[in-house]
Amino acid sequence: MNAIETMDLTKKFGSLTVVDSVNIKVEQGGIFGLLGPNGAGKSTIISMLCTILKPTSGTALVNGYDIVKFPSQVRKSIGIVFQDPSVDDRLTGKENLEMHADLYGVPASEKRSQIDKVLELVELSDRGNDLVRNYSSGMRRRLEIARSLVHTPKVLFLDEPTIGLDPQSRDHIWSYIRELLKTEDITIILTTHYMEEADKLCKQVAIVDRGQIVALDTPESLKEKLGGETITVKSQNNPLYVEKIKEAGIAKSVVIAGDEVKVTVDSAHTILPSIVNIAALNHIFIESISLQEPQLDDVFLHYTGRALREGGGKELSGMGAIMRRQIR
Amino acid sequence: MSELRGIYTLWQREIKRYLRERTRLASSFFQPLLWLVIFGSGLGLSIRSSTGLNYQEYIFPGIIGQTLLFTSMFMGISLIWDRQFGFLKEILVAPISRISIFVGKMLGVSTDSMIQGMIVLMLGFLIGVKITLPIVIKVIPLMLLVTLGTACIGLTLACFMDSLESYGTIMTFVNMPMFFLSGALFPVNNLPSWLQWVVYVNPLTYGVDALRIVILDGAYVSSFPLYMDLTIIIAFDVFMILAGTYSFSLRK
Ligand SMILES: Nc1ncnc2c1ncn2[C@@H]1O[C@H](COP(=O)(O)OP(=O)(O)OP(=O)(O)O)[C@@H](O)[C@H]1O
Ligand SMILES: [Mg+2]
Numbered sequence: 001m002n003a004i005e006t007m008d009l010t011k012k013f014g015s016l017t018v019v020d021s022v023n024i025k026v027e028q029g030g031i032f033g034l035l036g037p038n039g040a041g042k043s044t045i046i047s048m049l050c051t052i053l054k055p056t057s058g059t060a061l062v063n064g065y066d067i068v069k070f071p072s073q074v075r076k077s078i079g080i081v082f083q084d085p086s087v088d089d090r091l092t093g094k095e096n097l098e099m100h101a102d103l104y105g106v107p108a109s110e111k112r113s114q115i116d117k118v119l120e121l122v123e124l125s126d127r128g129n130d131l132v133r134n135y136s137s138g139m140r141r142r143l144e145i146a147r148s149l150v151h152t153p154k155v156l157f158l159d160e161p162t163i164g165l166d167p168q169s170r171d172h173i174w175s176y177i178r179e180l181l182k183t184e185d186i187t188i189i190l191t192t193h194y195m196e197e198a199d200k201l202c203k204q205v206a207i208v209d210r211g212q213i214v215a216l217d218t219p220e221s222l223k224e225k226l227g228g229e230t231i232t233v234k235s236q237n238n239p240l241y242v243e244k245i246k247e248a249g250i251a252k253s254v255v256i257a258g259d260e261v262k263v264t265v266d267s268a269h270t271i272l273p274s275i276v277n278i279a280a281l282n283h284i285f286i287e288s289i290s291l292q293e294p295q296l297d298d299v300f301l302h303y304t305g306r307a308l309r310e311g312g313g314k315e316l317s318g319m320g321a322i323m324r325r326q327i328r
Numbered sequence: 329m330s331e332l333r334g335i336y337t338l339w340q341r342e343i344k345r346y347l348r349e350r351t352r353l354a355s356s357f358f359q360p361l362l363w364l365v366i367f368g369s370g371l372g373l374s375i376r377s378s379t380g381l382n383y384q385e386y387i388f389p390g391i392i393g394q395t396l397l398f399t400s401m402f403m404g405i406s407l408i409w410d411r412q413f414g415f416l417k418e419i420l421v422a423p424i425s426r427i428s429i430f431v432g433k434m435l436g437v438s439t440d441s442m443i444q445g446m447i448v449l450m451l452g453f454l455i456g457v458k459i460t461l462p463i464v465i466k467v468i469p470l471m472l473l474v475t476l477g478t479a480c481i482g483l484t485l486a487c488f489m490d491s492l493e494s495y496g497t498i499m500t501f502v503n504m505p506m507f508f509l510s511g512a513l514f515p516v517n518n519l520p521s522w523l524q525w526v527v528y529v530n531p532l533t534y535g536v537d538a539l540r541i542v543i544l545d546g547a548y549v550s551s552f553p554l555y556m557d558l559t560i561i562i563a564f565d566v567f568m569i570l571a572g573t574y575s576f577s578l579r580k
Contacts (some may be wrong), residue, residue, distance in 0.1 A: 050421050078421075082418075084414045085413070085414050086413075086417045086418045087415065088345075088415050090344075090345045090348055091344060091345070099341055103337060103338075103423070103424055105330035
């Protein structure tokens with residue numbers, strides 16, 4: 001059985017199609033990453049999978065239960081950390097967890113030990129009796145993670161669990177998640193803007209753009225598929241540069257990411273001179289240039305035409321947008 | 329069973345939050361006191377009672393009714409609050425029915441109002457109303473009946489509103505007419521007939537009348553028989569609970 005299987009899952013808000021016939025299968029165990037720029041529809045997919053939004057059409061199975069027909073079975077099987085905060089800050093950390101245990105019908109005999117266990121996991125044992133309003137934002141996030149685990153869900157949704165946290169808190173959260181995978185029989189669906197983390201943690205990733213799945217595979221194969229290497233150039237006229245490189249027909253893909261041009265080529269060593277030549281011929285001044293093996297960032301850029309940074313990527317505009325359509 | 333546990337924990341949350349808000353508790357203690365003491369004694373001097381009750385005694389049950397109405401209307405805002413601060417999502421995604429969520433909320437808000445109402449009831453001795461044990465025993469269930477309906481009014485309105493500000497505005501529009509045209513402050517028999525009509529459709533009218541019958545214990549000549557008050561209050565409660573749960577389940 002798959003942990004999750006969606007069948008033409010679709011959500012429309014009025015005339016706007018936010019999730020467009022999504023078909024994904026998520027195997028049990030490990031972390032499945034949902035990556036995509038802001039507004040791609042990741043949170044909407046998660047909302048439907050956790051039954052707080054009804055699909056416009058299509059459906060999905062979560063832990064074997066149909067989200068439309070058996071929402072309450074689905075709810076019992078899942079845990080979720082929403083993108084936006086959802087703890088009650090007038091209650092203490094423990095009270096939040098107790099309430100959760102009651103809402104999910106955690107047996108009274110296990111309630112206490114379960115709460116202590118999750119508090120320990122997120123290193124909040126000594127702060128459990130403090131009001132949440134006195135917590136830092138990192139502590140609140142950790143509490144939410146703890147809360148989502150109180151009823152030992154089979155499938156856990158983490159929608160940007162580390163958003164807005166400092167690197168240290170982020171590392172902490174990732175290490176809890178790794179710990180969790182070791183000790184529990186659980187499948188995690190993760191959305192994040194941190195590509196290196198997704199690369200390291202995820203067994204599989206789906207790249208979502210405009211409500212559609214544009215790529216789905218292991219991070220390794222995605223990078224392999226992209227192939228070749230990436231030349232990153234910073235020039236003083238990026239749009240013109242992109243156009244000229246494109247005309248020369250020597251690159252697999254050319255896109256603007258922020259203030260840089262990313263050129264994907266089969267072999268950087270042989271093509272690099274031509275790239276530099278094109279700049280010279282067109283009087284484009286190059287500020288810097290570098291070579292890398294492809295990263296998940298590049299995969300993302302390749303499929304969506306947008307860079308994914310903290311706080312989200314920017315839309316390509318003008319020339320870039322046109323290029324993007326040609327590349328696809 | 330698990331639904332009951334869910335209702336219980338939501339109810340408990342509402343009360344914890346309420347009791348932790350010290351300033352609100354204090355202010356809600358003073359407001360009825362001001363009405364009773366200042367308004368009651370001020371206006372009392374210029375009103376000659378025909379019933380043998382002094383004016384403060386006369387309005388005392390009305391002020392209890394007011395407290396129940398105002399508190400539960402005010403606490404209805406907690407639903408919007410929960411939505412804005414994201415906590416509602418945590419409840420909505422839990423394996424518990426919308427009906428239970430609404431009922432938990434309703435009981436919570438009603439309990440808050442009851443706490444408030446009981447405080448005001450205890451103020452009775454300040455103005456010389458004797459609150460005996462039999463009265464307390466009768467008045468508690470009555471207050472609960474009154475407040476269940478008003479709690480549902482607040483929560484139902486909150487289902488349709490997205491901002492705290494718009495709820496605040498609507499709240500005033502509901503509170504003031506319901507309070508002033510309930511007979512809480514003056515007998516309504518002498519009002520012009522078009523206004524009297526409003527009084528008769530106002531559920532609080534029957535609440536206040538019943539509270540007077542019970543609290544003033546014989547000294548008050550009621551506008552309606554007690555059984556009629558109770559029937560109307562209960563009918564209104566049932567209607568509002570249904571309307572409220574329905575409205576709540578309508579939202580996504
Ligand atoms: N209730 C709603 N009504 C109308 N449009 C909505 C609603 N919820 C979401 N949308 C739209 O759906 C699109 C997808 O939103 P969603 O929150 O799923 O994106 P996301 O991929 O999670 O983005 P982010 O990375 O910013 O969290 C957005 O364009 C958003 O404006
Ligand atoms: Mg999102």
